[in-house]
Amino acid sequence: MNINVIGVPLFYGCDRKGVDLSPNKLRENGIIKIIENHNHNVYDMGNIYVPEVSEEDKYAEHSKMKYLKEIVDVNKNLAHQVYTSISSGNFPLVIGGDHALGLGSLKGVNRKYSKLAVVWIDAHGDINTHETTPSGNIHGMPLAAAMGIGHENLTSLYYHGVNVDPENVFLIAARDLDEGETKIIKDNKINLYSTNNIKELGIEAIMKDVIDKLKAKDIDAVHLSFDIDCLDSNLVPGTGTPVGDGINISEGKYALKSLLETKLVCSLDFVELNTKLDSSDKTLNLCLDLIDWISEHL
Numbered sequence: 001m002n003i004n005v006i007g008v009p010l011f012y013g014c015d016r017k018g019v020d021l022s023p024n025k026l027r028e029n030g031i032i033k034i035i036e037n038h039n040h041n042v043y044d045m046g047n048i049y050v051p052e053v054s055e056e057d058k059y060a061e062h063s064k065m066k067y068l069k070e071i072v073d074v075n076k077n078l079a080h081q082v083y084t085s086i087s088s089g090n091f092p093l094v095i096g097g098d099h100a101l102g103l104g105s106l107k108g109v110n111r112k113y114s115k116l117a118v119v120w121i122d123a124h125g126d127i128n129t130h131e132t133t134p135s136g137n138i139h140g141m142p143l144a145a146a147m148g149i150g151h152e153n154l155t156s157l158y159y160h161g162v163n164v165d166p167e168n169v170f171l172i173a174a175r176d177l178d179e180g181e182t183k184i185i186k187d188n189k190i191n192l193y194s195t196n197n198i199k200e201l202g203i204e205a206i207m208k209d210v211i212d213k214l215k216a217k218d219i220d221a222v223h224l225s226f227d228i229d230c231l232d233s234n235l236v237p238g239t240g241t242p243v244g245d246g247i248n249i250s251e252g253k254y255a256l257k258s259l260l261e262t263k264l265v266c267s268l269d270f271v272e273l274n275t276k277l278d279s280s281d282k283t284l285n286l287c288l289d290l291i292d293w294i295s296e297h298l
């Protein structure tokens with residue numbers, strides 16, 4: 001497979017430095033070679049440019065969305081990079097950075113595939129809007145925006161077109177949802193598989209259900225967004241918003257493998273590694289192992 005690796009050194013979405021260093025940190029530790037070892041042609045597209053802005057200006061554009069302008073600018077460029085990657089037959093592997101990059105990757109894929117499903121593997125829903133956010137952090141909003149829910153600047157940042165149908169959205173490993181998010185999930189009939197559901201029924205049964213549903217739908221492709229905080233907080237000290245009672249590594253790998261084996265996945269985000277918070281490269285090494293696993297099954 002031809003894979004475009006696109007780095008997004010963005011921390012504005014989580015408002016916590018360190019996550020911006022990860023694309024280069026992963027390169028220094030051999031991410032490109034790791035992917036190539038699985039017989040892929042890898043094109044390292046470098047990093048999307050992230051403009052500098054001072055802390056005091058973070059609310060300059062909006063009182064409930066920090067760094068709005070910069071995040072929109074970065075994501076417009078990312079969206080186009082993702083769109084052109086897919087259009088030229090290459091698979092975009094987007095490396096974060098924080099999850100606000102989901103805004104751009106989803107817009108880019110959605111422009112190509114109007115009947116798109118999204119699998120969001122994350123402790124969080126990332127389905128807030130400027131009206132529901134408890135933090136003002138835009139990394140908690142990209143999935144809502146992809147469905148056309150939220151502020152206009154986020155919902156149509158790259159093109160005014162079809163949005164993702166909420167019934168084609170699958171949240172997996174969620175366990176830290178805000179009140180507003182729970183309401184949006186219910187009102188829009190989003191498919192929710194909490195960590196409790198996984199513990200109860202087993203990851204195999206959960207993924208079977210997800211994949212059966214995906215196959216029964218009239219969709220063109222699946223976008224997979226993997227936030228490393230889906231894993232239990234003990235496993236990922238190097239992430240900004242860790243949550244306990246999470247899934248373990250083999251459950252995470254099973255979810256990834258079973259989805260990739262469907263061959264429906266057309267693009268993938270890998271986000272929220274913060275190497276500054278890591279303890280003796282534990283999370284970094286786990287991420288390299290997960291990238292190796294993903295590459296094996298792509």
Ligand SMILES: NC(=[NH2+])NCCC[C@H](N)C(=O)O
Pocket residue numbers: 098099100124125126128133134135136137139140141176177178227229241272
């Ligand atoms: N991509 C993430 N790690 N998101 C965490 C979001 C946390 C919280 N729900 C918020 O909106 O601020």
Ligand SMILES: [Mn+2]
Pocket residue numbers: 099122124126139227
């Ligand atoms: Mn997330």
Ligand SMILES: [Mn+2]
Pocket residue numbers: 122123124227229230241272
């Ligand atoms: Mn998360």
